[in-house]
Amino acid sequence: MARKKKDPPAHVETKTFTVKKCPYCYTYVAVKEMRCEACGKRVGAVDSSGWARKVFDWRAYLGAIVAIATFLIFYWWAFLSK
Numbered sequence: 001m002a003r004k005k006k007d008p009p010a011h012v013e014t015k016t017f018t019v020k021k022c023p024y025c026y027t028y029v030a031v032k033e034m035r036c037e038a039c040g041k042r043v044g045a046v047d048s049s050g051w052a053r054k055v056f057d058w059r060a061y062l063g064a065i066v067a068i069a070t071f072l073i074f075y076w077w078a079f080l081s082k
Contacts, residue, residue, distance in 0.1 A: 020046035023054050 019028040025039040029052060035042055036052075044053035 015048065017046050017050055019050075020052040021050055022052055 017031055020031055020043070021027070022029050022036040022039065022041070022043055024041045024043075025036060027036065027038040029036050029043060031046055033043070042055045044055045047053055
């Protein structure tokens with residue numbers, strides 16, 4: 001059975017951050033900033049401990065998949081085709 005989420009008690013306040021910590025270079029960045037000023041890397045939203053989340057880099061993974069596919073096609077062409 002699914003349990004119903006309980007609301008936190010009224011006397012417990014939620015954390016609101018004004019800065020977040022870059023996971024790459026460990027410098028503080030404003031919460032609304034999407035790029036670290038020190039290292040220049042993209043950072044995501046702040047988590048519950050005050051750290052910025054790492055952004056998933058789709059272009060890097062897509063580039064790796066294209067490179068692997070190109071290598072496999074070359075390998076098939078050079079060694080397996082008659």
